Amino acid sequence: MPLVRVTNFAISLDGYGAGEPQSLEAPFGHAGMKLHEWRFATWRPGAPNGVDALFGRQYDVGFGAEIMGANKFGPPGWQDDPDWRGWWGEDPPFHTPTYVLTHRPREPLEMEGGTTFHFLSTSPADALAIAQEAAGDLDVRIGGGATTVRTFVAAGLVDHLHLAMVPLVLGRGTLLWEGLEGLEEQFHIESVVAPSGVVHLSLTRRSPDA
Amino acid sequence: MPLVRVTNFAISLDGYGAGEPQSLEAPFGHAGMKLHEWRFATWRPGAPNGVDALFGRQYDVGFGAEIMGANKFGPPGWQDDPDWRGWWGEDPPFHTPTYVLTHRPREPLEMEGGTTFHFLSTSPADALAIAQEAAGDLDVRIGGGATTVRTFVAAGLVDHLHLAMVPLVLGRGTLLWEGLEGLEEQFHIESVVAPSGVVHLSLTRRSPDA
Ligand SMILES: NC(=O)c1ccc[n+]([C@@H]2O[C@H](COP(=O)([O-])OP(=O)(O)OC[C@H]3O[C@@H](n4cnc5c(N)ncnc54)[C@H](OP(=O)(O)O)[C@@H]3O)[C@@H](O)[C@H]2O)c1
Ligand SMILES: NC(=O)c1ccc[n+]([C@@H]2O[C@H](COP(=O)([O-])OP(=O)(O)OC[C@H]3O[C@@H](n4cnc5c(N)ncnc54)[C@H](OP(=O)(O)O)[C@@H]3O)[C@@H](O)[C@H]2O)c1
Numbered sequence: 001m002p003l004v005r006v007t008n009f010a011i012s013l014d015g016y017g018a019g020e021p022q023s024l025e026a027p028f029g030h031a032g033m034k035l036h037e038w039r040f041a042t043w044r045p046g047a048p049n050g051v052d053a054l055f056g057r058q059y060d061v062g063f064g065a066e067i068m069g070a071n072k073f074g075p076p077g078w079q080d081d082p083d084w085r086g087w088w089g090e091d092p093p094f095h096t097p098t099y100v101l102t103h104r105p106r107e108p109l110e111m112e113g114g115t116t117f118h119f120l121s122t123s124p125a126d127a128l129a130i131a132q133e134a135a136g137d138l139d140v141r142i143g144g145g146a147t148t149v150r151t152f153v154a155a156g157l158v159d160h161l162h163l164a165m166v167p168l169v170l171g172r173g174t175l176l177w178e179g180l181e182g183l184e185e186q187f188h189i190e191s192v193v194a195p196s197g198v199v200h201l202s203l204t205r206r207s208p209d210a
Numbered sequence: 211m212p213l214v215r216v217t218n219f220a221i222s223l224d225g226y227g228a229g230e231p232q233s234l235e236a237p238f239g240h241a242g243m244k245l246h247e248w249r250f251a252t253w254r255p256g257a258p259n260g261v262d263a264l265f266g267r268q269y270d271v272g273f274g275a276e277i278m279g280a281n282k283f284g285p286p287g288w289q290d291d292p293d294w295r296g297w298w299g300e301d302p303p304f305h306t307p308t309y310v311l312t313h314r315p316r317e318p319l320e321m322e323g324g325t326t327f328h329f330l331s332t333s334p335a336d337a338l339a340i341a342q343e344a345a346g347d348l349d350v351r352i353g354g355g356a357t358t359v360r361t362f363v364a365a366g367l368v369d370h371l372h373l374a375m376v377p378l379v380l381g382r383g384t385l386l387w388e389g390l391e392g393l394e395e396q397f398h399i400e401s402v403v404a405p406s407g408v409v410h411l412s413l414t415r416r417s418p419d420a
Contacts, residue, residue: 013393013399013411168394169387169394171389171390179381181381181382182381183379184378189377191409193402197399199401199409201223201377
């Protein structure tokens with residue numbers, strides 16, 4: 001059965017998935033690229049084929065659709081700009097139908113490389129049903145940001161999360177853990193530290209009879 | 211030179227050092243003993259002599275004094291009880307002069323086994339100077355809770371922290387990370403995962419010329 005998964009979601013030691021304030025110039029706020037450098041490092045020539053690379057490479061394997069939040073799709077106010085087409089240029093790295101949750105939906109945007117952005121104002125469960133229909137036999141990725149991830153997890157809709165905990169303290173931004181008290185009762189939690197210092201957490205939903 | 215250290219300070223994935231509400235019946239609030247079970251497990255006969263045991267055993271090595279916060283010493287309201295002598299019975303596990311920071315200090319309490327509780331209402335720096343004087347050539351432990359640890363870290367008074375991050379989400383309680391934005395600039399951060407699932411973080415103050 002296809003799964004609903006979060007992969008390569010980066011957080012700080014104190015649980016922030018992005019800094020603040022988010023803007024066109026600073027999509028991750030004061031966090032800059034710090035939460036993502038470990039992954040960029042795996043793309044450099046000669047980079048070790050180790051823990052970071054293995055997790056990083058999972059990013060786009062097996063997905064037939066993505067769901068993301070409005071604040072991942074663009075900076076505050078993008079809804080007022082009819083020409084905003086996302087951060088990622090004409091060939092975004094999703095290559096699947098991609099559902100943007102926003103209270104101000106617009107017409108779909110067909111990009112190159114298989115990505116089509118659809119804009120939805122609906123409940124997490126309904127958005128997921130739509131994305132699963134599009135994904136067919138493949139998994140659905142909950143792509144972030146933190147608000148969207150925690151909403152879907154709290155609603156019991158996520159089967160697996162891979163979180164990359166980066167050894168820094170952001171102090172402010174959007175929090176992942178809020179509202180997830182007792183998550184360990186629903187998920188088996190396994191961790192491994194990469195030589196980069198990143199702690200990779202794999203959270204796997206416990207089966208009801210385990 | 212003697213150091214100022216935090217050892218075996220347990221936090222949840224979301225950074226809480228204790229749950230809530232704290233009371234005589236529930237010293238750690240809704241967290242119960244969950245943050246500490248990994249350490250108790252190392253005391254059982256036949257327990258592995260591995261990562262958890264090695265870190266756990268550091269708890270009392272090399273210290274000549276401890277500083278703790280009022281909320282570690284007793285449940286809310288202990289200051290109104292002239293007979294309160296701490297949670298630990300007549301032979302507390304400190305075996306050194308132990309300084310309790312409280313806005314309502316009282317006379318010192320001499321316990322068995324080398325522990326004497328002194329009660330101080332003073333700044334972190336002054337409390338540390340007093341504890342260091344008592345500790346002589348030995349280190350001073352900042353013993354918690356989270357409020358006291360983060361206050362001393364924020365004041366630049368701590369050389370080394372060992373944090374045990376337990377794989378659970380508490381959701382509420384006293385937060386360790388608050389006010390520590392950018393901690394990675396001051397501390398080298400190394401992590402290792404024990405087979406129990408606990409992530410042991412070692413934070414070592416960077417030397418000024420490194
Ligand atoms: N750490 C990582 O690995 C990672 C991954 C992805 C993104 N990010 C970063 O995370 C940040 C964004 O995260 P975030 O937590 O601020 O926000 P987000 O999850 O991207 O978006 C939240 C917003 O989406 C809209 N939304 C969510 N659910 C909805 C629903 N059911 N119906 C209609 N609208 C809904 C609402 O916006 P409106 O009310 O305005 O429509 C809501 O405020 C960005 O900086 C992004 O770059 C980080
Ligand atoms: N996770 C662990 O490994 C660990 C370790 C130790 C303790 N704990 C737990 O942590 C909890 C307590 O933590 P907490 O963060 O709530 O509180 P805490 O750090 O133990 O105590 C804070 C209190 O100490 C007093 N205080 C602090 N600095 C002071 C100063 N400079 N001068 C005068 N008074 C000062 C103030 O109390 P007043 O104003 O009331 O005097 C303040 O509210 C307890 O549940 C304890 O069992 C956990």
